[in-house]
Amino acid sequence: MEGLNVMAEWIVVTGLEGALLNLADEGSGADEEPMKRAIAQLKAKGVPVIVFTDSDRAEVEPIRERLGLVSPFITESGSGIFTPVNQNPFAVLLGEKEGEYYVEVLGCPYVQARAGLRVMANLIAHPLKGFGDFTVPQLEKAMQLSEAAAHRAKDREFSEPFMTPKAVDAAVLRQTAEEIGFGLLLRRPDAGRFSVMMGPEAGLEPAVQRVIAVYQQQLSEDETLKVLGLSAQADELAVLAIACSSAEWTGRVVAGPFDWLAAVAPLLA
Template identity: 30%
Template structure:
């Protein structure tokens, strides 16, 4: 049976402290050799995904901005399928809300509550670079958001429920990634995108075994949508707090745990 790997990037395939991935390169090469699709499923933008696809030599479809859209190379599947638009050499299936609507909702919440909320859209490229520990080039790619806004919430933890309530009141969803909170469209979550893409893989290959690897709350919908969910250890030594029947908890932190999952379930 064909395996399909859905993977988060930050804190999972990429180290959360410095975005490194060297430790995962041999396992990635083995996956490529076996023709196992490696599908990024991340809060990152199209531009950031394209960067990591290029440096890691990955040609498979990918899910951007927490399920905001799926990008599928036009020559990837052998059949025609329903898609929203074509962009560059991709077919795009969109689920997310518009960035300007998300920004407007955040501004309204800030005005209503006085909360200290700082979105990527409020920061210059240099500020994003400093805050997220990115290079200027990486920060430019990270700011190119279309379906999702990432933001800092500099308030005590007990204010969090009010923030969540306000976001829902405005008609949007909120998730917490490793580093930032994310506001996005109600229909956009990693799980819906994973399910849509899994159907396409099944049409292409017949039966498939899906594996999902993540580290944070925004990965929960993805983990629930795959046959074999797995979490890697976080920098503080803990795992995502989630109860799933066959959840595998890797011993390794970030990319080291990722390698462990790939070796155990695929290689």
């Protein structure tokens, strides 16, 4: 068995942007030291920290390296689950081995998501601008990223974020995506966040459900997995609560790293 076989009774499932970090970009040096210490303490106590994010693998990897995160992580709004081979905690593998990771793919190949976005734009007779249509400088400006971070943000694998059109009804977008065989994470145009074209099986709920299931399998029959769910977004926390219905659930909306540290403090006592 490669990696670690940790029998985790508690796990933390946390959003990245706005919760674990203020910005999913270059670190803030000493400001991250309390997070690093807390994550190291959780690891020492056998408590995995499962990160989920809209970002792609290339964006998450440097953050994991900085903060010392070693547990599985969920990318692209629930389109992929990555478990480091050298830190694999599962007796039953989650996904296929690809390089340094076991990868469970819930989404679709990026080229399919891009093609689906073009088809949807044609069907609704309205242009849709995805990440692939942005130049790096345009993405820097739109998302307030550095040049290096903008390059990483364009390295999508399973989904295509796009600017939510203001002139098209949300129901039309959802129905059209479904008709052409895609899933859609739809966000309001005024929310300052991108909507996401993804595979029909992808999503935060099914991705977290799979992670919860494999951790529960590690426990004995008389043990119930305990989950602390943290997110800056109340709607994401509601999705987590549904995904973790088979576990003992505690959820909390956190407004940045200080709230996050306060939320995990009881697990470190």
